[in-house]
Amino acid sequence: MIEARQFVEAAREKGFDWYAGVPCSYLTPFINYVLQDPSLHYVSMANEGDAVALIAGVALSGAPGLSHRRGITMMQNSGLGNAVSPLTSLTWTFRLPQLLIVTWRGQPGVADEPQHALMGPITPAILEKMAIPWEVFPTEPDAIVPALDRAIAHMDKTGRPYALVMQKGSVASYPLKSSVTTVSNTKSVSCVVSKWRGLESTARPSQCQALQKVVTQTPTVSTVVFASTGFCGRVLYAIDDRPNQLYMVGSMGCVVPLALGFALARPDLRVVILDGDGAALMRMGAFATVGAYGLSNLQHLLLDNGVHNSTGGQATVSSHLSFAGVAAACGYVSSLETDDIEEIDTWLSSAPLAGPRFACLLTNTGMPESLPRPSMTPVEVKTRLMRHINPTTGVN
Incomplete structure (x- = not known):
């Protein structure tokens, strides 16, 4: 098990400062950590496909010293269904890279809710069919940087996504302060x-x-x-x-x-x-x-x-x-x-x-x-x- 800080800070050093997604209990430590750091950006999305598209837009924006700006899309594996269209006809077609963190609900041999019974076993195959290389999310501190390096090497070479599949218990809990909200924008809306x-x-x-x-x-x-x-x-x-x-x-x-x-x-x-x-x-x-x-x-x-x-x-x-x-x-x-x-x-x-x-x-x-x-x-x-x-x- 690792701490959210260890992964997020290692990712920051590699240029990842944008996050978007739909929450899963496995992802809660990451979301809570990013929300409480004003130098990082987390966008709460309506669905996983929108999250993929948003991070693709971040990649498209470019940045000095990078061919693409780096962002991370987070989702439960059940959300891969919502993300198939942008992953196959947007990020693949335009070569807009991003790191995917996909939780592995319903992993074979791990008890879970009935709605994950089918998606769990087929998650690796879905990623492979979409030509998205993947590996298991790192659970030891020393494994974080090598995993990020492999992901970045693929993203820089191909311009396409790379996935880390997160097993249950990979990340220690991280509390969210009650004063923190996901959206800080407050605007006056006209008729x-x-x-x-x-x-x-x-x-x-x-x-x-x-x-x-x-x-x-x-x-x-x-x-x-x-x-x-x-x-x-x-x-x-x-x-x-x-x-x-x-x-x-x-x-x-x-x-x-x-x-x-x-x-x-x-x-x-x-x-x-x-x-x-x-x-x-x-x-x-x-x-x-x-x-x-x-x-x-x-x-x-x-x-x-x-x-x-x-x-x-x-x-x-x-x-x-x-x-x-x-x-x-x-x-x-x-x-x-x-x-x-x-x-x-x-x-x-x-x-x-x-x-x-x-x-x-x-x-x-x-x-x-x-x-x-x-x-x-x-x-x-x-x-x-x-x-x-x-x-x-x-x-x-």
Whole structure:
């Protein structure tokens, strides 16, 4: 058995200062220790997949002396199911490394609750099927640094995750002071502002028109733009392929936690998220995380056309809810919903507030014909962005 301090401090020496995850009783000592050190960062996530995406955003942010900034995602092994999509189509595809600490509930030969009876025995195989090398979490102080070195060697060589699988009783307990909370952000939240013209769906602005406004209002020197998977990134690419843009592929719904991780790690840059109604519905818990942790450098723009456009136009359920109402309830400091593209233009150019801002624009379903796909690979897009935001740092 080791102490939380021994692992966390060894990890800090190796550059790991960001943590995100969903609690498990095995992980409690780590979470409690990190929460009580103001020089470390812990983000409590709505689900394990969002945690993977957030730490991927931290890795993307870069840092002097590192090709990727280092972070740790913590989860119970039951949460691997929630994390499969970002682990297989985000971190693997874009080569965004992170250290995973996965608890081994239901380990063969160890009595546990019935819900772990299947996941326990298959946890190693799941990691292996996702091409994630793993080893048992160190339980002796002298084994910590060698384990971290092996993880870092893999992460630096491949740009992909490495996992430590934690057995029961690996870490001694560490108490949490009653005065410590997981979220220190407190913001004044504005009411939802609605600016509807009542346009018929065919008369609403197009996604292309909206993204042209985004390009105009997001200068490359100070802004990073994250485009959701689907047609959004392809339209943005067709309008103007710029080095400050990242085009999401796969991992539907993960653009919000990815951009949040980046924005938290790089408060010097303005971050604009381009979201869609289908993607937002898939991982709406991320709204609450942004509301709790998001800073003034984050703007979240959701383009709602009411359909899954890139798969044939199947309807979403977005007409039954107010995304702006959800954002306001989750803690965004301002929240706008409109069908007037000029309102979005004004929103994009407005001065920062005390926290994250949200806007939803109702658009039509039309798309340009022969929409191109980015000619660059996801890794090339990522590397270009990292070089753009870290011009004096060598990025692999």
